[in-house]
Amino acid sequence: MTGGECYACAREGEFERLPAYERIAVDEHWRVVHAVDCALPGWLVLLPRRHLESLAELTDAEAASLGVWQVRLARALGEVTGCRKAYVAQFGEAAGFAHVHFHLVPRGEEWPVEWLGPRVFGLLKAGERAVPAARMDELAGRLAAVLAG
Numbered sequence: 001m002t003g004g005e006c007y008a009c010a011r012e013g014e015f016e017r018l019p020a021y022e023r024i025a026v027d028e029h030w031r032v033v034h035a036v037d038c039a040l041p042g043w044l045v046l047l048p049r050r051h052l053e054s055l056a057e058l059t060d061a062e063a064a065s066l067g068v069w070q071v072r073l074a075r076a077l078g079e080v081t082g083c084r085k086a087y088v089a090q091f092g093e094a095a096g097f098a099h100v101h102f103h104l105v106p107r108g109e110e111w112p113v114e115w116l117g118p119r120v121f122g123l124l125k126a127g128e129r130a131v132p133a134a135r136m137d138e139l140a141g142r143l144a145a146v147l148a149g
């Protein structure tokens with residue numbers, strides 16, 4: 001797959017024009033975004049900044065900061081959303097989303113059973129229920145402030 005067919009690479013290619021929710025935090029290797037077309041406020045996605053489709057393709061340097069990012073994001077989500085913990089998942093099966101990406105899902109205190117574990121993915125492809133861009137940007141600002149602190 002080329003970058004042109006990949007949602008993550010297409011966004012990376014227009015980095016300077018990205019909304020806040022598409023660049024919540026960035027370093028040399030990773031970019032943190034809010035999940036798009038998603039019904040759950042605070043659902044984050046951690047992306048390598050180059051195209052790869054298997055975890056096995058990460059360099060040692062990328063791998064070294066992966067765990068640190070996951071833990072930092074889990075802590076920031078706890079601070080901003082009050083979640084009891086964060087789910088972490090990596091599949092890359094949706095069309096246009098083969099680019100390695102880690103979902104960090106803020107697991108709320110009082111969730112219906114239909115949202116627990118992998119069933120939470122039912123909150124994606126949300127259509128009209130999706131978190132509006134303005135709300136994603138607001139959360140992005142709060143998360144970025146915590147992450148910068």
Ligand SMILES: [Zn+2]
Pocket residue numbers: 003006007008009010050051052099
């Ligand atoms: Zn890509």
